[in-house]
Amino acid sequence: MPANSMILMPPLVLLSVSTSVIAQQDFRFIDGNGEPVAGLVIELHDEEATEVSGGISIIDQINRTFVPMIRAINPGQSVSFPNSDNVRHHVYSFSEIKQFSTPLYANENIDPVTFEQPGIAVLGCNIHDSMVAYVYVSSWATWYQTDEHGKVSVTIPQHINEVHLWHPWLQTTDNRQVINSTDLNGQDVTIQLDIQSPQQTLGFRALRQDAP
Numbered sequence: 001m002p003a004n005s006m007i008l009m010p011p012l013v014l015l016s017v018s019t020s021v022i023a024q025q026d027f028r029f030i031d032g033n034g035e036p037v038a039g040l041v042i043e044l045h046d047e048e049a050t051e052v053s054g055g056i057s058i059i060d061q062i063n064r065t066f067v068p069m070i071r072a073i074n075p076g077q078s079v080s081f082p083n084s085d086n087v088r089h090h091v092y093s094f095s096e097i098k099q100f101s102t103p104l105y106a107n108e109n110i111d112p113v114t115f116e117q118p119g120i121a122v123l124g125c126n127i128h129d130s131m132v133a134y135v136y137v138s139s140w141a142t143w144y145q146t147d148e149h150g151k152v153s154v155t156i157p158q159h160i161n162e163v164h165l166w167h168p169w170l171q172t173t174d175n176r177q178v179i180n181s182t183d184l185n186g187q188d189v190t191i192q193l194d195i196q197s198p199q200q201t202l203g204f205r206a207l208r209q210d211a212p
Helices: 200-206
Strands: 025-030 041-044 060-062 065-067 070-073 077-080 091-095 098-101 113-115 119-125 132-137 142-145 151-154 162-166 176-180 189-192
Touching: 041 151, 070 077, 070 142, 098 113, 142 151
Parallel strands: 025 189, 070 132
Antiparallel strands: 025 151, 041 142, 041 162, 060 065, 077 113, 091 098, 091 119, 119 132, 162 176
């Protein structure tokens, strides 16, 4: 680990290194085994930010796996589900914010699915029970996701004191965690999260509804 990095252990350890305003903060998120946490959603609950609608996002199907497993979008944005496998898939969701079911398809294109409401849609494949993905429709204009190395650079305005995290495998109430941003100093910060991968055959149970 770089000499200027630090680790925050759950549930939360506040840093007391600086009270300066952060313009940009570099994070690296890892699980209990030191493995990177990819796809983690980071939100800034900033009422002053202006929402910018994006284009069509993509969740592909590769080796009978949704790629990426987590896709964050804005309300009103659409997600396309190409099939890069040599087998047919049937994508569906029974989630409260969006219920849909695609045709059984392989090489043909299907229409993107629009997610109008904020919230979380859990996706599955009606043919392959182990396939699970999540569409996170953020209520806030400013959000980020970690890359495959668990890294992300976040610009934090002066008036924002908290950084909100979400991941379907976070072992916390509603799979959420909040960290205090006021004492961060802009250096690389490594944060270890209590993340546990569920059994693939019980993938929908990753979205916890209870406190640990």
